[in-house]
Amino acid sequence: MAKLKWGMIGGGEGSQIGPAHRLGALADGRFEFAAGALDHRPEAGRAYARQLGIPADRAYGDWQEMLAGEKGRDDKVDLVTIATPNSTHFEIAKAFLEAGFNILCEKPMTMTVEEGEEIVRVAEASGKICAVNYCYSAYPMVRQARAMVRAGELGKVRLVVTNFSHGHHGDATDADNPRVRWRYDPAMAGVSGQFADCGIHALHMASFVCDDEVKSLSADMASTISSRVLEDDAMVNFRTEKGTVGRLWTSSVAIGRQHGFDIQIFGETGGLRWASEQPNQLIYTPVGGRTQIIEKGEGGLHADAQRLSRVAIAHPEGFPLAVANLYCDLADAIQGETRDGLPTAPDGVRSIAAVHAAVASAKDAGQWHDARPPMFR
Numbered sequence: 001m002a003k004l005k006w007g008m009i010g011g012g013e014g015s016q017i018g019p020a021h022r023l024g025a026l027a028d029g030r031f032e033f034a035a036g037a038l039d040h041r042p043e044a045g046r047a048y049a050r051q052l053g054i055p056a057d058r059a060y061g062d063w064q065e066m067l068a069g070e071k072g073r074d075d076k077v078d079l080v081t082i083a084t085p086n087s088t089h090f091e092i093a094k095a096f097l098e099a100g101f102n103i104l105c106e107k108p109m110t111m112t113v114e115e116g117e118e119i120v121r122v123a124e125a126s127g128k129i130c131a132v133n134y135c136y137s138a139y140p141m142v143r144q145a146r147a148m149v150r151a152g153e154l155g156k157v158r159l160v161v162t163n164f165s166h167g168h169h170g171d172a173t174d175a176d177n178p179r180v181r182w183r184y185d186p187a188m189a190g191v192s193g194q195f196a197d198c199g200i201h202a203l204h205m206a207s208f209v210c211d212d213e214v215k216s217l218s219a220d221m222a223s224t225i226s227s228r229v230l231e232d233d234a235m236v237n238f239r240t241e242k243g244t245v246g247r248l249w250t251s252s253v254a255i256g257r258q259h260g261f262d263i264q265i266f267g268e269t270g271g272l273r274w275a276s277e278q279p280n281q282l283i284y285t286p287v288g289g290r291t292q293i294i295e296k297g298e299g300g301l302h303a304d305a306q307r308l309s310r311v312a313i314a315h316p317e318g319f320p321l322a323v324a325n326l327y328c329d330l331a332d333a334i335q336g337e338t339r340d341g342l343p344t345a346p347d348g349v350r351s352i353a354a355v356h357a358a359v360a361s362a363k364d365a366g367q368w369h370d371a372r373p374p375m376f377r
């Protein structure tokens, strides 16, 4: 079967997430890297694209040039990844969807709830795929956790507790470093710092694994480094549509925590724990029973976890292969197969609605707010 054609906007040389997309998209031979507008500096973007093997006529200087160039081609790209800074996602995503392209947009999908709802509508009208890169949901053992919840192996879920707390912005003497400072500057980052950056991964994970949606929340946010306008720490209590109690802590000043992303699900008949720093193991305890380690690649996993376990048991499969799982599902979806579990525009708008609700709640002394976008109330 011919390879699908893939293009990327952003993700240029030295970017944080660009390499994960390239490794993920190209890992399984389903896509070829056919086009790109990789950098905010047109010449640097063209040069880097050529260095990565993109033909000169598809190494574009900016996304508008890429849209115009690709639209007119018979062999136009089948999927466009948007890996630019947050404030650019909306206009790029909208323009490419309206022109009939499938997209994978980085999180947060948009800056406002209104923009998020518009992307949902545009995606629906276009009939194209609008995926959002909640890539942690594509780890095999996260899929195992979700399948166990769905199969009733934990009974009714009572409580979900999740953290995405690291310490990499905890050095006050480094707070004015431009690479750090923009994340806490409303002009660049929007209404929220750490919650919009990392907290939404945890919130999506809670919804994903519990097969549920966040309904309401109460938040406490703090800028523990006083020069920061936006929060570097947040504690969010939430309730889901199915009535599950949710707790989420996200921080960038938790010195000593590295990636710091984990989730625990507590049901009536058992509990589960998964951590992104030990992604091959899912810790399971049935009520009244012994704690067990469920290992990626072992026999008897649920089908989705088995499907996404690529290499032999006990061999590490890391972050790029989780991203690759998402690209495989995207390739399948582009070729007409239904893929349950692909995060899409509704997930993107739910996240940004929760961000705005959390900010409003924190300003409101922690009053509970509806966390859903108006379109899903």
Ligand SMILES: NC(=O)c1ccc[n+]([C@@H]2O[C@H](COP(=O)([O-])OP(=O)(O)OC[C@H]3O[C@@H](n4cnc5c(N)ncnc54)[C@H](O)[C@@H]3O)[C@@H](O)[C@H]2O)c1
Residues within 6 Å of the ligand: 009, 010, 011, 012, 013, 014, 015, 016, 017, 018, 037, 038, 039, 040, 041, 062, 063, 083, 084, 085, 086, 088, 106, 107, 108, 133, 134, 135, 197
């Ligand atoms: N899903 C994840 O786990 C994850 C992890 C990290 C970052 N992200 C998201 O990815 C996005 C990018 O983050 P990053 O950390 O890689 O940022 P970065 O600042 O490291 O890199 C951004 C890249 O985009 C390019 N760029 C900027 N504006 C552009 C434009 N208008 N057109 C083309 N290229 C442009 C820059 O030149 C640079 O190469 C953000 O939305 C971020 O939230 C997601």
